[in-house]
Structures are given as C-alpha cells and as structure tokens.
Amino acid sequence: MVVTKSPFKHVLLTASPGWGHLRPLLSIASKIVHERADIIITFTMTGDFEHKLRVEIDRYFKDDEETLKHNIRSEIRKVSGRVVPVLAWNTTALNSSLHFFGPESFGGLGNVSMKAEILAKETGRPVDDIIRELFNPEAGEVIELPGMPPMYDYEFNPHHENSIETVGTTESYNRFFEESDGIIALGNAAFDPEACAAYRRWFAPRPAYIIGPLLPEEPSIDDRLSESQKELTASSNGVEIKLFLDTVWETYRDRSLLYAR
Secondary structure, X not given: OOOOOOOOEEEEEXXXXXXXXXXXXHHHHHHHHHHOOOEEEEEEOOOOOHHHHHHHHHOOOOHHHXXXXXXXXXXXXXXXXXXXXXXXXXXXXXXXXXXXXXXXXXXXXXXXXXXXXXXXXXXXXXXXXXXXXXXXXXXXXXXXXXXXXXXXXXXHOOOOOOOXXXXXXHHHHHHHHHHOOOEEEEOOOOOOXXXXXXXXXXXXXXXXEEEOOOOOOOOOHHHHXXXXXXXXXXXXXXXXXXXXXXXXXXXXXXXXXXXXX
C-alpha cells in the first residue's frame, strides 16, 4: 500500500459557544491561512453559529481570495482524545479568568469544582449551592490581583449573575485551564504587563501566548460598501441595528455611543 503524504497541515480550533469567543478566533484563523496557504483550519462548535461564522469569514478575505478562504471550514462534532497538543483559548479579561479559575496564590478562587465537592461531602449540602456561594462571596475579604487595585470579593460579581454556577460547567472550565497544553489569550503587555506576566507564571512551563485585540484589516475605500453589507447580514437584526446607530449619530453626533460589534 502506498501512503501519500498530504501537502497540507491541519489545525483544529474550538471555543466556548459564544460569539465573543468565536469571532476573534476567526481573526486568528484568517491570519494563519494568509501567512501559510498550506494550512487547513477546522472549527468545531455547538449552537447555531454556522451562518454567522460564514458571513464573518467573508469579512477577512478579498474577492480574489476565494480559494484561500476555503482553507477555513467548520464542523459540528464531538472530539476526544489527546493525540495532538491542545491549546486553550481565552477572550475574557486576563484578570477576570485569573480570578475565577486561577490559583489562590494569584488572587484566584482555585479549583472551585473540587472545593465544592469536598464541602458537599462534609456538609451534605448540594454541590451547586456551594458553587454559587464560592462564585458569589459576601464575606468582604480583600482580593489582590496582579496589576489591579485591591477589591472586595463581592465586587467581582455584584449582581450575583453567573452562567457557570453548575457542577458540569465549572468542572469543565477548571479542566479547560488545567489540562490544556498551553493557552492563547487576549491581552496587552503594554497596557497590562502585570496580568500578562502572572498569566505566563500560572501556565508555566506550558506556553502562554498573549496577543492583542483582533479585528479585520481596515477596508479600502472601494471595499467599504461591501464591508457594510457584510456587517448588516451578520445579524438577523442588522437593519434595525444600523437604523438605531444612524439615528443616534444624527441626533447626538460624534462620541455619543459606544458600539461593541
């Protein structure tokens, strides 16, 4: 049997099923294939993001780069095993993830799921109730995180709203950070050097790649109309959003609204 070696290398990307996590990952994917046309990138995802993902990918490629664009593809499937190195991906503020999932020596909560399991066995209380208390403390203890002024523990989540307060999700997040072979995280060493340094110490000896904000390149004048149309189709409410933005600008003019896409 003759085995033919593929001329392509393959990168598998996956993220928490939230647009704020997926969108910057698309930017990284586009930069990779622009630098290396011999790399194929596959996204694994859950949720109904297929259409938005395709529309967003279009924003990173010119009309004559259709072949290159197809180096990025998406799949919805279950992936298991540790055959290849796995790098974690984090788009939240460094100090936020450091606090909620990092070690206590850095001002973090430590392994919350493990703590909750131990306390549940000792007290007989439901694990989820303990997790909620750990994520929403009210003791008034002072927390110190690298690069930030001291804060009271309750200031991190004053409204007690947290989507990760269950056994399954909390354990997954803890394993996500602890078992990965490294991490790519959004940060800025010039703006927040202490947090970047702490993140690298947290993951050492695993690599921690801290990269800056990720956005498509500024379109040329000729491409701006096309870019505007792509932005409209990225959301089912695109027309309404544009009408709202135009109305605010016409009424209040410059610097009247902050819009996070």
